[in-house]
Amino acid sequence: MSDLFERIEAAAASIRQTIGEFPATAIVLGSGLGHLAEQVASPRIVAYADIPGFPTPTIEGHQGNLIVGRLGSAAVAMLQGRVHYYEGYDLETVTFPIRVLAHLGVTTLILTAATGGIDLSLKKGDIVCLTDHINGLGCNPLRGSNDLRLGKRFPDMTAVYSARLRSIALEEAALLGIVLKPGVYFALPGPSYETPAEIRMLRTLGADVVGMSTVPEAIVARHGGMDVLAFAMVTNAAAGITGEMIDHAEVIDVAQEAGRRLGRIIEQVVSRLKA
Numbered sequence: 663m664s665d666l667f668e669r670i671e672a673a674a675a676s677i678r679q680t681i682g683e684f685p686a687t688a689i690v691l692g693s694g695l696g697h698l699a700e701q702v703a704s705p706r707i708v709a710y711a712d713i714p715g716f717p718t719p720t721i722e723g724h725q726g727n728l729i730v731g732r733l734g735s736a737a738v739a740m741l742q743g744r745v746h747y748y749e750g751y752d753l754e755t756v757t758f759p760i761r762v763l764a765h766l767g768v769t770t771l772i773l774t775a776a777t778g779g780i781d782l783s784l785k786k787g788d789i790v791c792l793t794d795h796i797n798g799l800g801c802n803p804l805r806g807s808n809d810l811r812l813g814k815r816f817p818d819m820t821a822v823y824s825a826r827l828r829s830i831a832l833e834e835a836a837l838l839g840i841v842l843k844p845g846v847y848f849a850l851p852g853p854s855y856e857t858p859a860e861i862r863m864l865r866t867l868g869a870d871v872v873g874m875s876t877v878p879e880a881i882v883a884r885h886g887g888m889d890v891l892a893f894a895m896v897t898n899a900a901a902g903i904t905g906e907m908i909d910h911a912e913v914i915d916v917a918q919e920a921g922r923r924l925g926r927i928i929e930q931v932v933s934r935l936k937a
Contacts, residue, residue, distance in 0.1 A: 666754065666761070667809050669715045673758075674765045680708050681730050684766040685737035687932055690744055690879060692775040693721075694895060694917025698925045699742045702731035710743075716762075717745040717755050728759075736932040739768065746874055748852040753803035757882040761812065764886035770827070770935060771883045772928060773892040776917040777871040778856070780864055781845065784871070784896045787920045789927070790845035791831050792823050792892040795877045796869055798850045803878040804885055813885035822880050827891035827931070834930035840923050845870030847894055849877035871896060891931070895920040 678684065691698055699705070710716040710726040719726045727742040741759055745751050763771065779788065808815045828844075835842035848869035850856065856864070856872060864872055871894045883890050897916040 667811050670758070670761050670765050670812075672714045673716060673762045676712075676714050677708060677728065677762070677766060681706050684768070685730065685739050686768060687736065687770045687772070687935055688739040688741065688763045688768045689772040689928060689932075690741045690774060692744065692773075692875065692895075692917075693914060694776055694897070694919075694921035695774050695925065696725055696742055697918070697921065698733075698928065699725075699727070699729050699740050701925070701929070702729055702733055702738070702740065705729050705731040710759075713762075715758060717751055717758065719743045719745050720749050721746065734929045734933050736936040738932055739763065739766075744875060744879070746852065747799060747878070748874055753799070753801060753805075753878050757803045757878050760879050760882045761886065764812075764883070764888060769888055771879070771888045771890050772931070773876050773879055773890065774921075774924065774928075775847075775873050775876045775892075775894050776897045776914075777847065777873040777894040778861075778898050779870075779896040780848070780861055780872055781870040784843070784845075784899075786896060786898060786916050788843055788896040789835075789840065789920055789924050790843050790871055790894040790896060791828050792847050792876075792894060793828070793844045795822065795847040795849060795880065796867060797877050797881070798848055799877065800851065803882050813887065817885045819881070819884065822884050822890060823892055824889040827889055830934050831891060831893075831927060831931050834934065835927050838926055838930065840927060842927065845894065847876055847892070848872045850874060893924055893927075895924060
């Protein structure tokens with residue numbers, strides 16, 4: 663942690679040399695949303711491997727590129743893929759790209775992820791706009807010494823996910839004829855999917871969807887003063903709900919279909935933020 667700020671500065675300086683002016687809105691593309699990067703006009707692309715300190719994804723569908731350009735009428739940055747705690751990275755490393763985005767002047771962060779549906783009303787392909795989360799990872803990305811240049815020691819988490827941004831997303835989804843449901847995300851470390859008993863426990867605790875990402879990024883984004891909007895694509899019913907086995911290939915297929923609809927919402931939201 664002692665040299666974290668210096669590593670962030672080095673990564674940001676490297677990106678500025680290649681990208682130049684950096685937008686105020688950034689999007690993290692989770693599983694199934696990699697295609698959204700193909701819709702960016704006049705893209706400037708930097709591989710994570712070419713950015714000092716950036717971790718490299720090891721999971722299929724997470725290409726590992728920083729892309730800056732225009733999505734519709736708005737200037738955006740995209741992280742085409744993320745790394746996860748279950749890949750063996752610590753949470754400081756998992757959230758390092760978010761720290762760099764904050765240092766580059768990003769003020770609005772949009773997070774996306776594929777998740778399992780816990781709430782019995784959720785179906786495959788549903789899109790959930792997060793209202794809150796429960797951190798079940800067993801650790802917090804802010805653990806350790808705190809550098810006040812990155813944020814205060816005890817950041818408030820009363821409103822991690824911006825009510826203003828959620829309102830915009832709901833309005834734009836309605837205009838597109840896409841149903842957007844509210845929900846609470848429960849983060850677990852993975853990589854194994856949950857057991858039916860664990861899902862019953864999570865439902866009792868108030869979770870609507872479950873996944874293996876998003877929460878550390880959201881915590882660090884709020885620590886850094888960003889406004890956060892997060893979407894969860896329901897790619898499968900969580901364990902024990904339907905009696906079906908969970909297959910990762912099917913999860914990716916459903917995420918890609920839902921991702922096309924979510925991409926339309928995101929494009930409209932970022933256009934509204936530009937106005």
